[in-house]
Amino acid sequence: MSSSASHHNSVDQLEQFQQNVWPVHHLADPWFLWPSNSTVHMVVNNVYERDGVGNFVIALYKLLRQHEIPCQLYAEGYESYLESLVNPLDRLAKIVKPSDIIFVHFSIYLPNLDKIAALTCQKIICYYGITPPDLLSTFDQNLANQCQWGYDQGPLVRHFQKLAAISNASAKVVNSFLDAPRSVAIIPPVLNLHKWENIASEPTTLPPYRRRFLYVGRVVPHKKIDDLIRLYSAYHALDPNSCLLVTGFNDFGNYKVMLEALLEEQPRSARERIYFLGPVSDGQLKFLYQNVDAFWIMSEHEGFCIPLVEAMAFELPIFAFAQSAVRETLGESGLVFYQKDMQKLACRVYQVLSEDSQRRQLVMAQTQQFKQLVKDSDGRAIWRLFESCLGQIYASSI
Structure with a gap:
């Protein structure tokens, strides 16, 4: 791209940024007038x-x-x-x-x-x-x-x-x-939990399997994508007609190399059902949330975890490692686990998703927590x- 084209693109993006203000009717107005001499x-x-x-x-x-x-x-x-x-x-x-x-x-x-x-x-x-x-x-x-x-x-x-x-x-x-x-x-580091109402879904080709699992976030060591791979490998043995979708940048040097080596250790039928999608647009992410069956997270460090809130908004059952901030964000909802026993966890995921009553109960609790987060x-x-x-x-x- 020429420097002139790059400049015009930046100008267009800035104008869009300045004009792209979401509706404030979901947010509280200040109850005081701001002094003109304070920045x-x-x-x-x-x-x-x-x-x-x-x-x-x-x-x-x-x-x-x-x-x-x-x-x-x-x-x-x-x-x-x-x-x-x-x-x-x-x-x-x-x-x-x-x-x-x-x-x-x-x-x-x-x-x-x-x-x-x-x-x-x-x-x-x-x-x-x-x-x-x-x-x-x-x-x-x-x-x-x-x-x-x-x-x-x-x-x-x-x-x-x-x-x-x-x-x-x-x-x-x-x-x-x-x-x-x-x-x-x-x-809470979110101000517009209703933003998805104003984002158009962008259809993208998805793997043609009956059950799809999603991770959203960075592909970095403390998010423990390696444990997601291990969990999916265990789950795949129970339900081969499934896949794992991982979004986010996957360029973290040595960690990417380690993940590639770990994938090679998994059964071929399982590793071929694990897809690293890279970064996606908001529209593509909305489409993913609308077309997967559950959200998985194995992270061992979070400050809050916004993707959990997004998964709640789309009524996806959440299966999460019980890191302290993850537990706080979920409240008494989702299905959290304190040990990474992949075989046991895979069986539990399969059971919950196979029984509508368990799935509904999980999602209902998450919906109540989401309403509280909207208020907060x-x-x-x-x-x-x-x-x-x-x-x-x-x-x-x-």
């Missing part, structure tokens, strides 16, 4: 679509923009079409005012966090959960180092007036960084955080 400065490592943190930052930016609240973005990496909207991290200290609010999204080592922590305006830091380095070091030592450095930055949260986390599990980690416990606001994600928690900051700004000015 929200949102700081994050990266702003990329199809990334949980990036998606939430984009959604929050759009929410503030819809309410005509001044907002600036700061990041190291970002979608090319966002270049005119994103500021470099080192610019923040030069332009922030005492009447402003800084909102840091903390999920890995963040350059300049010590300098941001030293600024004297009102500051919020939201912790997403940093992947434990030991889950990554075998496959990517550099990324493991970034995670360790992020943990080392943890004590800096004490310099922020307002603390937030995306789950109670993450909130416990925040308090582990402190000498004494503090209140941590829980903010209506924006009120965010408005409360901002109002609390504004109250402190006002109190210090009189």
